[in-house]
Amino acid sequence: MYGQMTAGSWIYIGSQGIVQGTYETFVEAGRQHYNGTLAGRWVLTAGLGGMGGAQPLAATLAGACSLTIECQQSRIDFRLRTRYVDEQAATLDDALARITRYTREGKAVSVALCANAADILPELVNRGVRPDLVTDQTSAHDPLHGYLPSGWRWEEYQKNAPIRSPRDDAGSETFHGGACSGDAGVQ
Template identity: 40%
Template sequence: MTHPMLKQLPGKKSFQSGIRRAPKRNVELTSEEKRLALKNALRYIPVEHHGIVAPEFLEELETMGRIYGYRYRPEGKIWGKPIDQYPGILEARALQVNVDNNLDFEVALYPYELVTYGETGQVCQNWMQYLMIMDYLGKMTEEQTLVIASGHPYGLFKSHRMAPRVVSTNAALVGNWDDADSFNKLAALGVSNYGQMTAGGWIYIGPQGIVHGTYLTLLNAGRLYLGIPEDENLAGVVFVSSGLGGMSSAQAKAIEIAGGVGVIAEVDESRIKTRLDQRWISLVSDDLEQIAVWIEEYRTKKEPISIAYHGNVVTLLQFLHVKNIRIDLLSDQTSCHVVYEGGYTPAGIGFDEGRELIQSDLKRFKSLVNESLTMHYEVIKSLVERGTRFFDYGNSFMASVLDAGVKEIARNGFD
C-alpha cells in the first residue's frame, strides 16, 4: 500500500547527540520471520527503492530489534506547532499537534524510536506510518474517519459529522497470545504496537496528567494505613519510591502537595535533570548519608519536600533499613511491565552498564534483574515487619517478583 508521501526516497538521517535512544528490543526471529518483518515494512515503500532501503531495514531489525525507518523521519525538530500551521479540519489539526508533541525531543523518552513514555509506549511503529497518518489527517473531511491498528493506517472511511475522526487500537492481543514474548515477536514483525495510554492515543501531557490522582492516592494511603485524619495532610510522613520517568515523576510533586517528605530513587541521571529543570523535584543527591539527613530534617520540621536519590532503589532501601530510618509509606514505579527490556535496572550496576548488558548479554542481565528483584522484595519485607506500609502501584512489580522466583509473594505460590 505505497502512499504518495513515500514515493520519494529521502536521504539518510543522522542522530542528534544528547537525545535518549531506545535499547535494543531483544527477540529471536527465524530467517523466515526476518523476511516477513522486512516485507511488512517494505509494503509502504515503492519497489524501486527496495534495493536501497531493505538492507537498512534489516540492519535496524538486527541492531535495534525493530524496524523504525529512520530514513523517513522528517528533518529537524518535531514539535507541537500552533494549530493554524497544520492543514485540514480543526479536529484533524488538533490531532496533528498532539502527534508532534508526543515526538518532541523535550517530551518523548526515545523520540527517534517514536517512544513517548513508559519505556515502550509508541506513537506508532515506524516513521513511514507517521508520514501516512499525518497526511491522512491533513486531508480528511468532517465526514470521514481514519482507522488505525497498531500504528498502521488502513485509510479514510466515510462516516458522519458526529462520528470519531480517528478510531485506533494498539496491541490488541488476546488469549494465548496475550503475553510479553508473543507481543515482542509481533512487534518485531511489524504487526503490533504498544501505545501505553497516551502515546498511541496521541494525548500525552507528562506527569501533570496524573499528579492529582497520585496526590489522592498518597493522601488516602496515609488515611487508610497511618490513620491520618481527613482534615490533615501528610506532614511528617516519609514516602519512598522509585522512578522519575514520564508518569512516575508525578510521585515527587504529589507527595509535596500532600505535605509529606518524598524520596524517589532514579538510576537515569538524565531523567533527574529533566525533573529538576521542570521543578518536579526540589533536592538531589547520590550521597545516602545526605539523603538520611534530609529525611530526618524535613520529617522533624514537618515541611514538605521532594528528594531525588540518584541511585538504585534497592541500595536506598537497604541503607535506610540498616540505619533504622523509619519509612511510613513505600511503593515502586519502575517500568516492570518491561522488566527485562530496560524498565528495571538491577542493583549493583549503573544505568548505562545495564543498557550495555541488554545488548551484549541479555541472559546475564535477566539473571541480575531476578537477583535484584529478590533483594528488593526481601528488604521491603523487612521494612514492613518494622511497620512500613507498602503498596504495589499497578506497575507489575509484584508480578515481576513472582516471575523472578519468589513464590511466597503469592498466597497460593503461583499467581
C-alpha cells in the same frame, strides 16, 4: 491501598495525568493511617520516568516529604527543571539527613538521589530506616530493557543489556521487592 491512574489504559498523557490520582492516593493514606495529615511524614519511592515523576510532586502537594531514588541523572535534571522535584542529594546519608530535617520541621520537600534502587532500598532496610509510605515506579516489569539490577550503574547497563538474560536479575528483583513490601514491615 490501590489508586488507578490514566496510565492503566490507552489514555496515558504523561506525568501530568498521574499527579492528581497519586495526590489523592497519598491524601487518603494520610487520612486512613496518619490522623488525616502527612505533615512530618515521608514517602520513599524509586523512578522518575513518566509515571514515577509524579510521585515527588504529589507527595509534597499532599504535605509529605519524599525521597526518590533514580538511576539516570538526566531524569533528575528534568524533574528539577520542571519543579516536580525540589532538591538533589549527593549521597544516601545526605538524603536521609535532609528528610530527617524536613520531616522534623513539618516541611513538604522532595529530594532526589541518583543511585540504583536495587542497592539503596535493601540498604535502608539494613539501617532500620522506615519510611511512612513506600511506592515503586522502577521498570521491574521489564527485566531485559528496563530494570537495573543490584550492582549496576545505568551507563554500564545500557552497554551490556543486549547480552544479558532476564534471569540474571531475578534475585535482585526479589530482594528489591522485599525491601518495598511486608518483608520490611511495611503495611
